[in-house]
Amino acid sequence: METKQDPILLVKNLSIQFGGLKAVDDVDFQVNRGEIVSIIGPNGAGKTTVFNMLTGVYQPTRGQIFFNGEEIQGKTPQAIVKAGMARTFQNIRLFSDMRVIQNVLLGMHTNTDYNFFDLVFHTKKYRTLEKEKQQKAVDILKFLELDKYIHDYPSNLPYGDQRKVEIARAIATEAQLILLDEPAAGMNPEESEELLAFIRSLVSKGFTIVLIEHDMNLVMNISDRIYVIDHGRKIAEGLPQEIATNKDVIVAYLGEEDEDEEEEEQHA
Numbered sequence: 001m002e003t004k005q006d007p008i009l010l011v012k013n014l015s016i017q018f019g020g021l022k023a024v025d026d027v028d029f030q031v032n033r034g035e036i037v038s039i040i041g042p043n044g045a046g047k048t049t050v051f052n053m054l055t056g057v058y059q060p061t062r063g064q065i066f067f068n069g070e071e072i073q074g075k076t077p078q079a080i081v082k083a084g085m086a087r088t089f090q091n092i093r094l095f096s097d098m099r100v101i102q103n104v105l106l107g108m109h110t111n112t113d114y115n116f117f118d119l120v121f122h123t124k125k126y127r128t129l130e131k132e133k134q135q136k137a138v139d140i141l142k143f144l145e146l147d148k149y150i151h152d153y154p155s156n157l158p159y160g161d162q163r164k165v166e167i168a169r170a171i172a173t174e175a176q177l178i179l180l181d182e183p184a185a186g187m188n189p190e191e192s193e194e195l196l197a198f199i200r201s202l203v204s205k206g207f208t209i210v211l212i213e214h215d216m217n218l219v220m221n222i223s224d225r226i227y228v229i230d231h232g233r234k235i236a237e238g239l240p241q242e243i244a245t246n247k248d249v250i251v252a253y254l255g256e257e258d259e260d261e262e263e264e265e266q267h268a
């Protein structure tokens with residue numbers, strides 16, 4: 001398969017085992033700068049576990065992860081965020097008792113330059129840096145057309161916009177690579193259509209995106225390339241049209257449907 005060879009992320013032999021379960025088993029993939037790459041697969045395939053390894057939440061049992069050419073496995077989640085990789089979660093994780101702008105400001109805390117003394121005594125340096133951060137958060141919210149919600153609480157926002165606030169927080173970390181874990185979950189077709197345009201707009205502004213998603217309409221329309229994982233193993237990779245007609249992929253998904261049907265029959 002032809003890919004532009006400008007990898008922002010390069011993953012080799014990525015594996016993790018939980019007890020006897022090989023949740024991710026020898027997975028290789030590459031994401032090039034400016035791409036939208038999707039990771040798909042049936043429920044429990046290992047997709048979120050891949051994200052958890054990329055972001056330092058889990059340590060791989062085996063394998064290598066290179067981000068911007070630098071090996072990052074073994075680093076803490078904070079160090080990986082600082083290096084320029086940020087994520088959103090399957091279930092939106094915003095602080096409901098903090099306003100939208102405060103949620104975005106949280107993304108910046110890893111990059112603060114003042115020390116404990118500055119913080120306690122509210123020194124000029126502290127005040128200047130805080131002001132700069134506030135302005136940056138406002139700029140990000142404007143950039144994502146969320147500025148009308150600056151002082152709202154996240155739970156008062158439409159679902160799709162709550163997702164965008166999570167993405168705003170990821171951008172606030174100065175991420176170059178954004179990992180989106182099922183961003184369309186819980187969205188209606190109209191919201192998911194808007195999300196598609198929104199993700200494209202992020203790429204046009206210089207971000208690179210890795211997407212885990214079950215909404216096949218979104219995946220097929222937005223992805224430059226797709227990797228398919230089943231039972232922890234990579235079973236296919238390619239362009240959307242290649243994946244849509246790949247026999248192994250169809251079998252993996254049909255297998256899941258069969259299991260669902262069996263479950264339904266058992267419950268009937």
Ligand SMILES: Nc1ncnc2c1ncn2[C@@H]1O[C@H](COP(=O)(O)OP(=O)(O)OP(=O)(O)O)[C@@H](O)[C@H]1O
Nearest residue numbers: 018021023041042043044045046047048049050090
């Ligand atoms: N911390 C953990 N301890 C034990 N098993 C785990 C752990 N995290 C994930 N698993 C198991 O690893 C496998 C892969 O899970 P994962 O959440 O990565 O799947 P997924 O592809 O993201 O699924 P879904 O599409 O349903 O979100 C599952 O069998 C899951 O139960």
